[in-house]
Ligand SMILES: NC(=O)c1ccc[n+]([C@@H]2O[C@H](COP(=O)([O-])OP(=O)(O)OC[C@H]3O[C@@H](n4cnc5c(N)ncnc54)[C@H](O)[C@@H]3O)[C@@H](O)[C@H]2O)c1
């Protein structure tokens with residue numbers, strides 16, 4: 001079996017997560033890490049996330065596959081620095097959140113002997129840097145690849161095989177289609193989350209009342225600023241029309257409310273609810289691979305283990321679990337994902353018998 005030397009440039013949240021998910025793959029020979037943050041790089045070696053840390057030019061020279069995982073604004077400098085140190089037939093890919101500008105850089109800077117394939121895993125976190133790295137970050141997530149139209153399928157297949165260790169679902173898209181879509185489902189939501197936080201002006205009297213609604217709609221406003229400045233400016237052409245559409249919708253809402261149009265309001269809210277509810281779960285990859293139940297558990301040590309054991313004893317496998325609310329001294333609400341509807345119904349029966357209130361989500 002062929003084994004590949006992988007080099008990751010930028011061992012932060014995404015690069016570190018990639019290294020963790022690839023490191024035990026039988027297709028990987030070694031993982032070399034490159035980063036301007038020397039401290040972080042040392043930690044990545046000492047904790048076994050990468051095999052070796054090298055400088056940019058040395059680190060790419062023996063690579064079969066290079067993943068660029070740095071902020072988008074660094075790509076041009078990095079590509080210019082590495083272009084003369086690459087092996088013939090090396091695959092250069094990246095994880096950048098926008099794709100048209102990146103593909104343009106590949107075209108302009110790299111020689112024909114290098115196989116450039118754009119990439120973008122649709123998973124992330126507001127916790128940036130190596131501390132946020134997670135071996136399972138890409139599991140069940142969509143991972144977009146944007147090869148050039150004339151890229152030999154053989155190389156796309158190699159990259160797909162290597163990425164299979166991440167557990168992500170690969171989807172090949174045209175860069176323009178990718179950028180249009182992410183403007184709507186990622187970039188406008190990000191700006192909106194930031195705007196919602198801006199709206200509070202940090203007023204402690206308002207923030208004091210902030211609860212689930214505010215938290216759920218603004219989590220991503222805590223993300224890495226540099227990463228997002230780059231994303232926003234490299235997708236300006238797709239983002240501005242998408243923002244204009246959002247502004248028009250908000251203006252509609254304002255006018256509907258001003259004019260007391262209950263029917264108009266109901267239509268807008270119903271349409272949003274219908275669309276949102278039709279998405280089985282807004283989580284990695286939007287894949288409805290399990291059924292959720294909600295249960296209320298007493299606040300006592302070991303309760304999560306006990307629930308696991310109760311379901312385990314009747315042969316039900318928990319495939320996803322989340323604590324939605326924990327109330328000190330009272331109880332908490334948990335979401336538990338099980339493989340099938342039948343499992344969910346049996347789980348509810350079992351938990352109810354044990355006086356744990358549970359229902360289908
Ligand atoms: N954060 C997300 O949710 C997310 C999700 C998908 C894709 N992305 C994309 O992934 C890329 C990285 O984002 P991240 O969230 O992992 O950021 P990060 O800040 O966690 O990691 C970036 C790493 O690159 C290093 N770095 C910066 N400039 C460098 C340079 N010139 N040479 C070498 N190393 C350098 C930093 O020290 C850091 O370790 C971005 O292009 C972003 O668009 C981010």
Ligand SMILES: O=C(O)C(=O)C[C@]1(C(=O)O)C=C[C@@H](O)C=C1
Nearest residue numbers: 097121122123124125126186220
């Ligand atoms: O879940 C998060 O924290 C993210 O911000 C992830 C998210 C997104 O879904 O918008 C953000 C940017 C990336 O390019 C891909 C995914």
